[in-house]
Amino acid sequence: EIADLLLPDVPQVLAGKHITITAGPTREDIDPVRYITNHSSGKMGYALAKASQQLGAKVTLISGPVDLTPPENVKTILVSSAQDMHNTVMQNIKDSDIFVACAAVADYRPKQNATQKIKKSEQELTLTFVKNPDILSDVAHLPDPPFTVGFAAETQNLREYALGKLSRKKLNMIAANDVSNKTIGFNSEQNALTVFWPKGEKQLNIADKNLLATQLMKIVAEKFEETQTEDATFV
Amino acid sequence: EIADLLLPDVPQVLAGKHITITAGPTREDIDPVRYITNHSSGKMGYALAKASQQLGAKVTLISGPVDLTPPENVKTILVSSAQDMHNTVMQNIKDSDIFVACAAVADYRPKQNATQKIKKSEQELTLTFVKNPDILSDVAHLPDPPFTVGFAAETQNLREYALGKLSRKKLNMIAANDVSNKTIGFNSEQNALTVFWPKGEKQLNIADKNLLATQLMKIVAEKFEETQTEDATFV
Numbered sequence: 001e002i003a004d005l006l007l008p009d010v011p012q013v014l015a016g017k018h019i020t021i022t023a024g025p026t027r028e029d030i031d032p033v034r035y036i037t038n039h040s041s042g043k044m045g046y047a048l049a050k051a052s053q054q055l056g057a058k059v060t061l062i063s064g065p066v067d068l069t070p071p072e073n074v075k076t077i078l079v080s081s082a083q084d085m086h087n088t089v090m091q092n093i094k095d096s097d098i099f100v101a102c103a104a105v106a107d108y109r110p111k112q113n114a115t116q117k118i119k120k121s122e123q124e125l126t127l128t129f130v131k132n133p134d135i136l137s138d139v140a141h142l143p144d145p146p147f148t149v150g151f152a153a154e155t156q157n158l159r160e161y162a163l164g165k166l167s168r169k170k171l172n173m174i175a176a177n178d179v180s181n182k183t184i185g186f187n188s189e190q191n192a193l194t195v196f197w198p199k200g201e202k203q204l205n206i207a208d209k210n211l212l213a214t215q216l217m218k219i220v221a222e223k224f225e226e227t228q229t230e231d232a233t234f235v
Numbered sequence: 236e237i238a239d240l241l242l243p244d245v246p247q248v249l250a251g252k253h254i255t256i257t258a259g260p261t262r263e264d265i266d267p268v269r270y271i272t273n274h275s276s277g278k279m280g281y282a283l284a285k286a287s288q289q290l291g292a293k294v295t296l297i298s299g300p301v302d303l304t305p306p307e308n309v310k311t312i313l314v315s316s317a318q319d320m321h322n323t324v325m326q327n328i329k330d331s332d333i334f335v336a337c338a339a340v341a342d343y344r345p346k347q348n349a350t351q352k353i354k355k356s357e358q359e360l361t362l363t364f365v366k367n368p369d370i371l372s373d374v375a376h377l378p379d380p381p382f383t384v385g386f387a388a389e390t391q392n393l394r395e396y397a398l399g400k401l402s403r404k405k406l407n408m409i410a411a412n413d414v415s416n417k418t419i420g421f422n423s424e425q426n427a428l429t430v431f432w433p434k435g436e437k438q439l440n441i442a443d444k445n446l447l448a449t450q451l452m453k454i455v456a457e458k459f460e461e462t463q464t465e466d467a468t469f470v
Contacts, residue, residue, distance in 0.1 A: 030271070032390050033339070033414060038269045067302055104268070108360050122366075125343050129360040155267050179268060 010214075013221040015056030020096040020146070021049050022089065022103035022135065024064035026082045030127065031114035039179075040104035042066030044151075044191055047213035048102055049074045055217055060096070062088050064103055082106050082132035089135050098224055099146040101136040104153060108132060137169040147224045149173045155180040162196055173197045173223060175216060197223055245449070248456040250291030255331040255381070256284050257324065257338035257370065259299035261317045264348045265362065274414075275339035277301030279386075279426055282448035283337055284309045290452055295331070297323050299338055317341045317367035324370050333459055334381040336371040339388060343367060372404040382459045384408045390415040397431050408432045408458060410451060432458055 023045020028036045042063060049061040050071040059074045062085060070076035077092070079085045082105045093099060108129035140148040150171045152162040155178070162176035175193045183190065183206075192206040193216065204215050258280020263271045277298060284296040285306040294309045297320060305311035312327070314320045317340045328334060343364035375383040385406045387397040390413070397411035410428045418425065418441075427441040428451065439450050 033388065034271060034273045034341070036265070036269060036271050106269070111359070124346070124366075125364040127362055127364065129362065131358055153268065 010054045010056075011218075012056030013218060014052055014098075017057045017097045017221075017224070018060070018095055019052045019057045019098040019100065020060045020062065020089065020092055021045055021052065021100045022062045022064075022085060022105070023049065024066040024068075025104050026064045026085055026106045026132075027080050028082065028106045028109040028132075029113045030110045036106060036108075036110070037065075038104045038106065040064070040066075042068050043189070043209050044213065045100075045102035046071060047209040048100055048217060049076075051210065051213035051217045052100075055214070055221065057098075060092050062092065062103075064105075082109060082135070086133040086135045086138070089139065093139055093142070093146065096146045098149070098220060099139050100149045100220070101139070102151050103135075105135055106132055134169070136171070140170045140172075145170075147172045147220070147227060149175065149220055152176040153179045158194070159196075162194070166196055166198070172227065173220065195219055245289045245291075246453075247291030248453060249287055249333075252292045252332045252456075252459070253295070253330055254287045254292045254333040254335060255295045255297065255324065255327055256280055256287065256335045257297045257299075257320060257340070258284065259301040259303075260339050261299045261320055261341045261367075262315050263317065263341045263344040263367075265345045266348070271341060271343075271345070272300075273339045273341065275299070275301075275388075277303050278424070278444050279448065280335075280337035281306055282444040283335055283452060284311075286445065286448035286452045287335075290449070290456065292333075295327050297327065297338075299340075317344060317370070321368040321370045321373070324374065328374055328377070328381065331381045333384070333455060334374050335384045335455070336374070337386050338370075340370055341367055369404070371406070375405040375407075380405075382407045382455070382462060384410065384455055387411040388414045393429070394431075397429070401431055401433070407462065408455065430454055 024042035025038045025040040046068050049059050053059045053074050061074050061076045063076060063078055065080060077088055079088050085105060109132050111128040111130045136150045139145060148171050150165060152165055152174055154161050158176050158178050162174050166174045173195060175195050177191055177193050189209060190206055191209050191212050193204045195202045202219060204212055259277035260273045260275040281303050284294050288294045288308050296309050296311045298311060298313055300315060312323055314323050320340060344367050346363040346365045371385045374380060383406050385400060387400055387409055389396050393411050393413050397409050401409045410430050412426055412428050424444060425441055426444050426447050428439045430437045437454060439447055
């Protein structure tokens with residue numbers, strides 16, 4: 001695209017790095033017709049994949065069902081449910097330096113996935129849901145985990161939830177956005193993020209998701225390099 | 236489009252008729268982030284709206300959330316939940332001659348729609364759902380109902396369910412399709428239908444949804460005219 005050609009040279013701060021990124025929602029089947037999903041459009045995750053590739057990384061994008069064209073020069077794997085995504089991430093994560101979990105993974109799935117369409121007969125219907133595997137936490141708790149970045153989409157107490165998630169899931173970084181603000185986030189072209197890591201934070205103001213993705217991946221590159229240096233100190 | 240220009244003249248069998256058509260899925264919010272929906276793409280309903288307009292009708296299309304461009308010369312109203320769709324249909328149905336309920340309306344909605352994102356804490360989560368209003372039945376049971384056409388998307392016992400629905404909901408016609416067949420139906424460009432009315436039935440073999448829509452609306456036009464003649468006999 002012309003816009004891309006007019007961009008200044010992008011610093012190759014992620015050259016030689018393999019980054020795995022998840023994007024989009026997941027779909028949890030109730031029966032062959034109905035499913036539970038969420039408002040994630042996948043735009044932020046796809047922008048992160050594109051930005052990472054432009055910053056020099058080898059990128060694997062693992063995406064739930066979205067209406068987006070896979071970015072060029074990015075290995076894109078399409079999945080549907082949280083369990084599919086978990087399996088695919090675990091199969092692909094071993095040689096990743098950095099993992100960015102941007103997908104809005106369903107926390108729960110229906111306990112039973114009916115093989116035939118459920119007929120409506122009762123005035124009320126009760127469904128039981130069970131917890132899905134926690135992809136982000138499972139990656140961060142691997143014996144030799146990649147630099148792991150999570151996302152927190154919240155409607156209230158954003159900072160508290162984000163910091164809790166950073167610590168509880170042993171993440172290197174978390175990017176938090178307030179999805180109660182309709183002008184940013186899920187289906188918008190724009191977003192705003194507050195990025196937290198164990199020793200600091202940075203506010204990324206409202207901007208086009210592509211620009212924001214590049215800003216975020218530059219911070220990831222910087223903090224990733226710091227962890228490499230820290231590790232080296234202890235050798 | 237060129238393809239449209241090359242079509243033979245379409246007989247204006249629906250000239251002077253006002254047709255209201257519903258299309259697409261509905262979305263039932265669980266909380267600000269999550270919702271229940273279904274695999275309806277809206278393609279069949281949009282094809283029916285386009286076919287009806289080309290056959291001479293004045294068309295109102297009431298559509299759930301889909302990724303389709305509204306057909307030209309069709310009044311399109313976008314809605315989200317089953318309750319939204321019910322309200323919009325009821326406000327628009329009074330001067331309709333024909334009602335075609337092609338939308339895959341959610342039978343149930345969550346009893347409580349949480350205003351804040353539900354946090355995952357429990358291993359299991361139980362949600363209670365309540366029945367949505369039955370748009371098709373409510374229209375067919377109006378004091379002076381339009382000619383009412385329903386759809387039945389089933390994964391088993393197609394004929395039995397379709398005939399039961401035709402009779403129970405007092406419909407003039409029902410078009411049934413087998414959504415367990417992945418080559419037709421929900422996200423496909425093609426479909427196949429069995430059309431039932433109180434005194435007969437017709438099989439419409441697998442075809443492009445646009446062609447199938449024209450075939451179906453021609454049958455609707457014919458059966459609608461028969462009911463008008465029958466009514467006249469009793470005057």
